[in-house]
Amino acid sequence: MLDNEIVDLYWARNESAITQTNLKYGSYCRKIAMNIVADIEDTEECINDTYLSAWNTMPTERPSLLAPFLASIIRNHSITLYRKKHSIKRGAGQTALVLDELFEVASSSTTEDMVDMSLLSGHINGFLSGLSADDRIIFVRRYFYVDSLKDIADRFTMSEPAVKSLLFRLRQKLKNHLLKEGYEL
Amino acid sequence: MNGKDLMDSLSGIDPKYIDEAAYELKDNQTFGKSSNKLRMKKSLFIALPTAAAILLAILVSFPAIRRLNNSEASSADAYKDSEAAAESPEVYESAEPAYEETDTDSEAAAESAEAYVSAEPAYEETDTGSEAAAESAEAYVSAEPAYEETDMGSEATAESAYESEEYLPSEAADSHTSDGVYEADKQASMKEASEEAIPSGDANEMSEAMAAAESKSSYDTAFSNGILTIEYAGNLPSDIEDSEYTITGKDENGQDKLYGKGVLKDIIRQTDPLMLDLTDHELTAGSYTLSFADEVIKFSF
Known part of the structure; x- marks a missing residue:
């Protein structure tokens, strides 16, 4: 259907x-x-x-x-x-790891209420539009779908360290992009 | 803003990006570009160093083979006409100093061959013996002047003559065979001498090859915030991710101490340049040795 x-x-x-x-x-x-x-x-x-x-x-x-x-x-x-x-942040599974990785990008103590989520989503969309298709898919698979590194590596015929390294670079790019947009990270 | 906000706001990304990455729904879609690129990179990573090594081996061995061939050819000429060979510039042009020694030996051997052939006393003994020896006498008659020269000559000549005395009573019946044996001996000795000449002749090429091999594993290291960056001058050894590594160093008493071990894939942050995350090992300032596969990396901070 x-x-x-x-x-x-x-x-x-x-x-x-x-x-x-x-x-x-x-x-x-x-x-x-x-x-x-x-x-x-x-x-x-x-x-x-x-x-x-x-x-x-x-x-x-x-x-x-x-x-x-x-x-x-x-x-x-x-x-x-x-x-x-998991009221304590650290726990089993990919979510804790993904959260840790995202905390690398932004770890300001500013309260959640201060951030306009739809505006932030718009800026993330702007960041995604500047990436190559493969980089964008890998980023979305990791941080939207919360896929494990192994799943992504298998899917893209890459090694896990290579995926890890690529994601590290993408997070740095996102951080720079958000800083440019005026966010306090 | 913090990571939690980012996590939440990621739910609001453009549906087209969510759909683009939803490969569960379009399993027939292949990500050919990156996988092919990666495969190509991987195969190049293996093929290029292999090709370079083969080329290097050919470049090193080809002149050596050529010299060996020249040496064999010239020794054959020397045997046919030792005097002509001694005067021939072609034979000596390509000869290295070490080869000259060989050639001197060859001349001496050729001289002793004449003495050997002209060992008349032994021949005479043989002559009184059998009919076959009598036939071979014809072959020896013409060698008499040479024998006389040899007789007046060197110790080597005398020794050869002596050897021929011992040899001829039993073998004089077949002068062809004795010549053949002598030829084989001479060629073998020439070949040995030539082989000895090759290493000294190719010393430069060999040292270049060794230098190239050494430079292959040369590297620079930098250590910062627990991250060790290793930049190789040559190529990183392939398939190192599953290799085990150890980190050793000296403790405060100057004794060897193991600071860490594990599997490389757990600490690789990046492969080009190789970046290793050693934060878990809590290294303090000092000098350390990292070993994995056949590599030994020394670093300090």
């Missing part, structure tokens, strides 16, 4: 929309949640929350691409659940 047909089902409040979503994007969503929470039960909880969010959001929103729409929702749910379960 095409994305717009599934979206139509949501808009028509037809419950088969969730079945169709699960058929088409279930494994995709499961992979994202699993990368972040690293637990099967938590993953299922995130997926259910995601479908509910999609159900509640859809009449007002009409995403042209359903996959990124669902990916953003499940990523947020997964991070929220992860934080709930």
